[in-house]
Amino acid sequence: MVSISDRTRVRQTDQGQRLLVPNPAPPPPRELPAELLDALRNGPFEAALDAAVRASGLSLERIQHRLAERGVEISVTTLSYWRRGRSRPERPQSRQAVRLLEELLGIPTDGLVSLLGPRRPRGRWVNRGTEVLETEHLWREYASLPELLAELGSTDDGLLRVAAHDAYELDAQGTAARLTTRLTLQATRERVDRCVVVLSGEDPDRELPEFAEVRNARLGRLRSDRSVPLVVAELFLDRTLSAGETTLVEYTLRFPGSGRPSRECGRGFRAPARLYTLEVAFHPDAVPVRCLRCSSAAATGEPVSAEPVWISAAGRAHAVFEDPGPGFRALRWEWH
Template sequence: MDISGTTRFGQTIQVPRPLELKTAQQREPASDLLDALRTGPFEAALDSAVRASGLSLERIQHRLAERGVEISVTTLSYWRRGRSRPERPQSRQAVRLLEELLGIPTDGLVSLLGPRRPRGRWVNRDSEVLESERLWPEFVSLPGLLAELDSTDDGLLRVAAHDQYELNAQGTGARLTTRLTLKATRDGVDRCVVILHGEDPDTALPEFTNVRNARLGRLRSDRSVPLVVAELFLDRTLSEGGTTLIEYTLRFPESGRRAEECGRGFNAPALLYTLEVAFHPDTVPVRCRRCFSAAVTGEPMSAELVWISASGRAHAVFENPGPGFRALRWEWH
């Protein structure tokens, strides 16, 4: 699993803000919202509640943060559009607070989610291996994209990985160069499946260039996230235990939102992951942290400050990374 670049965005709706005039208990949900709460699905009810409240997603995020729950505007937007669902305990806590903030009866939204989906490890698989869907748990379109490539497991371990991410003067991603050391876990492995989470759903998808020891195969995408699944055909078929090295560069559109993160998800333990980020000298963030989370969209379980050099570069070395997401995340002025 390769790159996740996140931004925060939302739409401001200029209508009266009833939450600032009445408490949630004093307001009665509109009829269309009541219909959505009765019939679902979750995203339709949430969208109707947000529109009825007159609150922007940024304002909702701020109010959640005041209650101690940190949820990005991007995540709220995905929930509202049905591109992901609240699954983690903190996400479900946020939904309960949303019910209060938006004036929805208790359990009105939570009941539409149903029981939590099974998480964690594959049944009858190595206890140190995670499914792609578990590493990327809130991207509901991912299983379908993987199914179109006829695989949820390419049979390769990422033994070592090196990512070099370069940003332009606007703070958006310019290119990402990736080098992977791969090991086959079964016979007959002939391709590597790459999952990419882009930075801006309103810009064009990145272009694969300078592919070495492989060639680009099929691409499947969900432009609204954006999410891309690509297959890279190896130069030779590997038997179990066989290894190969591949390299490729992703070139991003010149325009787009500022990037705030770059990182990689691992399904299984690796030996080494190194990540370099080169900021443009005219656009350097105020601070940068190396982070670990259990899933690509998860809140960091650890975050340590990382030095940004005078030339605008930062790096992180992750030795023996286990399953989960490792990244550098930064804050702009």
Template structure:
């Protein structure tokens, strides 16, 4: 069988090479090249590197990852066997991870606490809900609809996201929302293909986090489409909404919908590396005749993407 050249890498593999994780790149590369694990093992053995097919399967499914020096040699040779760019697999591994429960960041991610301000540790709050591993899911797309009421107050945030499992037996993710009005109660509803698990709130900061449990257990490569919403009882005016990404997302769509009696004078989109970082890519966004504005981003890196507006 003719091996695919690097310039013929499939769309999914090309995306995984940019965003990771290691297991997804390895799995998609093997699928794209049409190779059996036994064939890969034989070619490694011919170069003097011993790796079992079980170990290769574990690497591919995300159950374990290469860490020993001999394993790292195998990864470099895998890049050649699978016709991948040099260092493309090695780059997905980053520093050696600690043993036990792991909430660390692989390459291409940032600390989730950098995406929030004046809040308790978001990572700690998520840890109270469930073990949360950055590499288990890829965010294929995310669609937010943020509604603003007649008194310029936030009404709701509706979220629709498509996730792909990078390992077997993935059953949940976490939804996070921070209201502009910390004193206002927030209601969370699961709408489609999911249900709510445990919920954690911090009334002083307006932060809430909820387990979003899928309607089925995902195996590696499976996708799920989730829809859920946060309903706010806020009476305070709002003038900003942003989404923080600790990991990359393939596509992000943000829609702002204003009440017809509360349409801003100006609206701008912006990006930031962290919540306290300066704005980047600032530009004005048109508000249409139906009182809405939107932005679209592709291959969005970790950081913040949002819109803010001026009432006068």
């Protein structure tokens, strides 16, 4: 009996004879770039995946096609989200895809999987501090938002809004004229260099807001949908942050022209924050008769809580939200 090892194969000749032919030696392993080796060693997952994709020279469309040939269906958008840190592979099929990615991209076994760690807990009993809302859920009525965010490469900028302070000023017609925002931000991963801002309005016929001033950052790309209206902006930080580092960013928006009277102002939170302060200054000629402090699960959802807020003699109202969880926090008012 002849034993055939892994290095030997059987060949059928034209005469029907069978010959034992040594298999060719496997090609030597591809030498990985230093940047990729460093990312595989230190993470995070998205940095390693991005470096691996660039080193392979393959497009995401080609990678998706090769995964599909292996029976794993993953969209190009999902691959892009993984690569940019927008989301992480959590489901069993997604983890299987990562295993195949290691093979397709020439990465050592477990090189990517080891950077994922254990699956994140899900469900209603998850500790409140770990809750994170998908941006699309927070702004679920805005169908064009995912595309606008995709054009900027990511919806998760890797920044925790530790504290936020929004100060609105309204004009004599009751429309927003100016917004000054101060943010205390903390990086949740390595190499964070930008802050993504989502702005929505109430009047599609009005001109889009303009950034009048930005501090500790500079304005990057802008994407908008005037039919909503909706604006997505990126602000490049003055320096790249490591995980745990903090920075302060301040910007002022000017709302040109005029439009329908505003009925609310507020901010959406994907993850829990520590403090949110919201104030609005009404024009002396346009002071509402009632103002409410509201919390809801989404930007356009019905409030789960609404409490009256005092409007001062100077026409000012404010609300302080301590430890706001994921969702939308706002001031809403009635003109009549």
